[in-house]
Amino acid sequence: MRMLSALVLAAVLLLVGCGGTAAPAPSAAGPSAERSLILATTTSTQDSGLLDELLPAFTRDSGWQVKTLAVGSGQAIELGRRGEADVLLVHSPAAEEALVAEGAAGQRRLVMHNDFVLVGPANDPAGVRGSDSVGAVAKIAAAQALFVSRGDDSGTNAREKDLWKKAGITPEGGWYQATGQGMGATLRVASEKAGYTLSDRATYLAQRDTLALDVLSEGDPGLLNIYHVIEMTTKAGERVQPDGALAFADWITAPPAQQQIGGFGQAEYGKPLFIPDAGKDEAGLGA
Amino acid sequence: MGAVDVLLDGLLEAVRLLLTGDEDTWSVTALTLQVSLTATAVALLLGVPFGTALALGRFGGRRVLLAAANTGMGLPPVVVGLFVTVLLWRSGPLGALGLLYTPTAMVIAQAVIATPIVAALTAAALQQVDPGFLLQMRALGATRMRATAALLAEARLPLLAAGLAGFGAVVSEVGAAQMVGGNIEGQTRVLTTAAVLATSRGQFALAIAFGLVLLAIAFAVNLFVTLAQQREEAKGAGAPATEERTAPGSRPSGAARSSS
Numbered sequence: 006m007r008m009l010s011a012l013v014l015a016a017v018l019l020l021v022g023c024g025g026t027a028a029p030a031p032s033a034a035g036p037s038a039e040r041s042l043i044l045a046t047t048t049s050t051q052d053s054g055l056l057d058e059l060l061p062a063f064t065r066d067s068g069w070q071v072k073t074l075a076v077g078s079g080q081a082i083e084l085g086r087r088g089e090a091d092v093l094l095v096h097s098p099a100a101e102e103a104l105v106a107e108g109a110a111g112q113r114r115l116v117m118h119n120d121f122v123l124v125g126p127a128n129d130p131a132g133v134r135g136s137d138s139v140g141a142v143a144k145i146a147a148a149q150a151l152f153v154s155r156g157d158d159s160g161t162n163a164r165e166k167d168l169w170k171k172a173g174i175t176p177e178g179g180w181y182q183a184t185g186q187g188m189g190a191t192l193r194v195a196s197e198k199a200g201y202t203l204s205d206r207a208t209y210l211a212q213r214d215t216l217a218l219d220v221l222s223e224g225d226p227g228l229l230n231i232y233h234v235i236e237m238t239t240k241a242g243e244r245v246q247p248d249g250a251l252a253f254a255d256w257i258t259a260p261p262a263q264q265q266i267g268g269f270g271q272a273e274y275g276k277p278l279f280i281p282d283a284g285k286d287e288a289g290l291g292a
Numbered sequence: 293m294g295a296v297d298v299l300l301d302g303l304l305e306a307v308r309l310l311l312t313g314d315e316d317t318w319s320v321t322a323l324t325l326q327v328s329l330t331a332t333a334v335a336l337l338l339g340v341p342f343g344t345a346l347a348l349g350r351f352g353g354r355r356v357l358l359a360a361a362n363t364g365m366g367l368p369p370v371v372v373g374l375f376v377t378v379l380l381w382r383s384g385p386l387g388a389l390g391l392l393y394t395p396t397a398m399v400i401a402q403a404v405i406a407t408p409i410v411a412a413l414t415a416a417a418l419q420q421v422d423p424g425f426l427l428q429m430r431a432l433g434a435t436r437m438r439a440t441a442a443l444l445a446e447a448r449l450p451l452l453a454a455g456l457a458g459f460g461a462v463v464s465e466v467g468a469a470q471m472v473g474g475n476i477e478g479q480t481r482v483l484t485t486a487a488v489l490a491t492s493r494g495q496f497a498l499a500i501a502f503g504l505v506l507l508a509i510a511f512a513v514n515l516f517v518t519l520a521q522q523r524e525e526a527k528g529a530g531a532p533a534t535e536e537r538t539a540p541g542s543r544p545s546g547a548a549r550s551s552s
Contacts (some may be wrong), residue, residue: 015301043393052492052493054493073474073476087381088382088383088384089381089382089392180552187492188492189491189494190491193491193494211493211494212493212494216492216494244382244390261357
């Protein structure tokens with residue numbers, strides 16, 4: 006009994022002792038380190054390591070702490086719609102436009118792009134190498150070769166469904182498997198099972214060394230992957246912080262952050278993982 | 293990189309992280325301990341009285357509650373996480389507190405996971421003590437409170453096991469920690485969520501290293517508690533008189549050990 010109470014006491018002391026330091030992250034640098042905003046974003050920005058590089062600079066410049074929720078674009082947009090996030094960094098254009106049309110979102114600005122790549126085993130059982138994206142998925146379906154889908158309503162998943170639709174195919178059967186997981190995990194499944202999958206280039210490049218997957222189809226305009234920042238407003242929920250959203254959106258579209266985005270991955274992969282696009286005309290991308 | 297290399301690199305990385313005092317690893321480890329130990333403490337504060345009532349109480353629905361507590365031992369962390377998340381949403385009933393994605397939210401969720409474990413194991417421990425024990429205590433003139441306290445002391449070993457089982461359940465879970473904590477760097481990242489993130493980034497050796505660090509600290513906590521308890525037992529056996537005389541008249545020193 007005494008032992009138990011000692012244990013309880015020790016734990017309570019531990020909480021009291023460290024509670025003060027743990028709750029607000031230790032960063033006395035910002036002018037008002039107490040402010041913290043919620044950024045809902047995609048797994049690709051976190052799994053590629055981009056946010057690790059950008060966010061400390063944002064906190065330093067603005068004083069806003071950022072709580073990042075790296076989820077699929079579908080979930081990120083839903084969190085925004087419910088007012089559970091202040092600002093979104095997402096890549097699912099159709100769902101984004103729907104959100105903006107509902108009226109609860111504020112400004113939606115172009116941030117950056119890269120592209121999707123269709124990857125698969127080097128022996129390419131369906132023979133898709135060199136096909137355009139729609140042709141490639143048609144060949145995969147015809148060959149009933151294993152295709153691993155995110156299946157999580159993420160931006161990548163939305164784009165993949167788009168490809169099936171354009172090919173006039175409803176993918177179903179044992180050859181079409183959905184993981185319901187993020188990009189990194191899905192790439193791993195595809196690699197282990199020698200299947201095809203659609204990935205954003207950044208996540209693929211960042212993990213290429215651990216994967217037995219080659220890029221088999223790339224470069225057509227249907228594979229452009231465009232990221233927008235969307236500010237949420239108090240119409241989505243009364244606790245939304247539009248000032249934090251504006252600070253983040255302004256910061257990530259301003260030259261210093263754009264330069265940082267353009268340089269990210271340059272050293273490691275020989276070319277940037279994301280192309281900064283703030284202020285550009287979206288129609289001209291990828292040209 | 294071959295699979296064996298990943299495991300070996302993971303082991304080396306774990307040793308390196310622990311020995312070099314890597315700052316991030318230590319803060320993640322400290323938060324893991326802080327959150328899970330606090331949650332275990334809360335679970336003990338709630339679960340021990342609740343389990344005692346379940347074992348000794350005479351009230352309607354006791355058996356149903358006992359079955360519920362036993363079921364609760366298998367509460368899926370991800371379901372608990374989801375419930376707590378929705379309650380703590382900005383638009384939820386507790387949204388005004390602004391607790392979501394904080395260590396406090398993780399403590400709440402983990403306490404919810406651990407409490408039924410502690411309660412059910414407490415009830416089981418008390419029900420195992422000789423049913424005559426309480427009667428004997430009462431016959432010797434102990435108040436109901438006194439007799440219950442003596443019973444809990446009698447069952448201290450299984451109660452300790454209940455606490456450790458609760459701790460083991462929460463320190464190793466990832467579903468609730470991820471959902472209510474959000475795995476935010478420097479704020480709510482614990483060893484399990486860090487391992488999941490490292491995995492999804494393809495940093496398998498690092499993920500395994502986090503897993504090994506987790507095992508190491510879980511072992512350290514268990515070792516600490518077990519050693520402290522064994523020392524106390526040994527001390528108790530060596531000088532039973534001083535141990536037991538703290539509650540004069542409540543129980544004879546021989547009876548306390550007779551059925552353990």
